[in-house]
Amino acid sequence: MTNYFYTDASGKKQGPINSRQLRTLAAQGIITPETVIANEQGKSAPARKVKGPEFNTLTDKENQMNYTLIHYKSIFTLAAIAIISIFAFAVPLSGQAQKQYEIANPYANVDWATFGQYKAAFHTHSTNSDGADTRAAMIEDHYTKGYDILNMADHDFVTIAWDEPGYGRGPGQNRPGRGILSSERRAEIEAGVGRNGRGMIGIPFGNEQSSTDHIITMWADFNNSARATLTAEQRMAETLGVVEFAGGISIIAHPGRYTGGQNADLMVGAAASNNPAQIKKYVDLFLAFPNSLVGMEIMNRLDNETRSDRILWDNILMQTMPKGKSVWGFSNDDSHGIDETGFNYNVMLLPELTADATRHALETGAFYAVGRVDRRLGVNTFDRGGNVMPNNGSAATAYLYTEMTAPSISNIVVRDGAITIEGADYDYIGWVADGVEIFRGNTINLNDHSGKVHSYIRAHVVGTGGVAYTQPFGIIVNGASR
Numbered sequence: 001m002t003n004y005f006y007t008d009a010s011g012k013k014q015g016p017i018n019s020r021q022l023r024t025l026a027a028q029g030i031i032t033p034e035t036v037i038a039n040e041q042g043k044s045a046p047a048r049k050v051k052g053p054e055f056n057t058l059t060d061k062e063n064q065m066n067y068t069l070i071h072y073k074s075i076f077t078l079a080a081i082a083i084i085s086i087f088a089f090a091v092p093l094s095g096q097a098q099k100q101y102e103i104a105n106p107y108a109n110v111d112w113a114t115f116g117q118y119k120a121a122f123h124t125h126s127t128n129s130d131g132a133d134t135r136a137a138m139i140e141d142h143y144t145k146g147y148d149i150l151n152m153a154d155h156d157f158v159t160i161a162w163d164e165p166g167y168g169r170g171p172g173q174n175r176p177g178r179g180i181l182s183s184e185r186r187a188e189i190e191a192g193v194g195r196n197g198r199g200m201i202g203i204p205f206g207n208e209q210s211s212t213d214h215i216i217t218m219w220a221d222f223n224n225s226a227r228a229t230l231t232a233e234q235r236m237a238e239t240l241g242v243v244e245f246a247g248g249i250s251i252i253a254h255p256g257r258y259t260g261g262q263n264a265d266l267m268v269g270a271a272a273s274n275n276p277a278q279i280k281k282y283v284d285l286f287l288a289f290p291n292s293l294v295g296m297e298i299m300n301r302l303d304n305e306t307r308s309d310r311i312l313w314d315n316i317l318m319q320t321m322p323k324g325k326s327v328w329g330f331s332n333d334d335s336h337g338i339d340e341t342g343f344n345y346n347v348m349l350l351p352e353l354t355a356d357a358t359r360h361a362l363e364t365g366a367f368y369a370v371g372r373v374d375r376r377l378g379v380n381t382f383d384r385g386g387n388v389m390p391n392n393g394s395a396a397t398a399y400l401y402t403e404m405t406a407p408s409i410s411n412i413v414v415r416d417g418a419i420t421i422e423g424a425d426y427d428y429i430g431w432v433a434d435g436v437e438i439f440r441g442n443t444i445n446l447n448d449h450s451g452k453v454h455s456y457i458r459a460h461v462v463g464t465g466g467v468a469y470t471q472p473f474g475i476i477v478n479g480a481s482r
């Protein structure tokens, strides 16, 4: 089979791809008639001169809609099979009343009227690993851009506190930190100087453990070591175990990098995220560390490597939620420089801005995640020049947060088997159960969707400026006992 390479919108060479993938990318509009295609011999030509790709004449928006429909259709078929098999056990007796639903609401303890909404970035790099800007510059940049909580997560480097050197892996695990913020400036930032008293705080002991598949860890004075003899999953389990023992908490970073879900071909990415072996790897880890492994990134950069990770998330939830383990979804910039900061965040719902309150919300799910680009839902899949949205945020894509407003959530009410979301700056609220969007509207009454909701439901609040993702609500169906 012939392999091809192509140059993407950002000028990066991509591939190899086979002829089938070439056709798919052309149909998606990712490969345009002018995209330069090269074969394995290095011969190149614009795609319109290459035999194979058929170019879709639909507009970008129509393409995206088609794509979303195809995606949902394929999931629907799978879900239908699952529902039929579950129904065999759940057929109600004749004359039976409606099912009763117990809803485990991660926002149950949030007082929406009095709690603050705090923007948090949990995954930020600096020159203490491979970032372009110093730790102090990254802290100042987040402060300027309105973040309230910042976890520095340099690769294999422990940021004990913004104004302490910390340490990185190296001879004696002793590589000292650079770009340290002064204690005076730390105190000013925490006090909200120059921001009308609205402070920003740091999380202690941030790290992106990178000897394993990347794991963001906090509150654990620990740096993982390279253990080449262990499998990827064993190394993850080892790191997660030590972090738990040290009293920390962990978040899985950009899983699509490891599952293959990052593939630009959304069909290939979906297949990777539906791969039972990949799903099992994460389910096993979440069930092994239910108290300290709190969640996973469902959004990283401009939905680059995470483009199929909401599919993976749903697949994981389908297995962990029946066992009582919620997996919270995170949206992080994974910023490696100030131009990459400002696109994604997590809105922490806290009675007060402290590290302890943040940790409690991380453990209980009292937050929602916000991203500017969702390549699955067709939100900002294309930039305003009509090109496929670049993978990384930059000055050229800053309009996504300087000129557009992302959706927000102002209240969530759970009552009598129904969940209601109030918010702003959105076009619709979609409700997802078992990986399928089953309903759109502000209020979902679970009794109206009998048979489609089994162990969880979550919502995405979708607008032109981005998407706000709720955490999963746990569902227990009490039908058979009535």
Ligand SMILES: [Zn+2]
Binding pocket: 208, 214, 253, 254
């Ligand atoms: Zn990473």
Ligand SMILES: [Zn+2]
Binding pocket: 123, 125, 208, 334
């Ligand atoms: Zn990172």
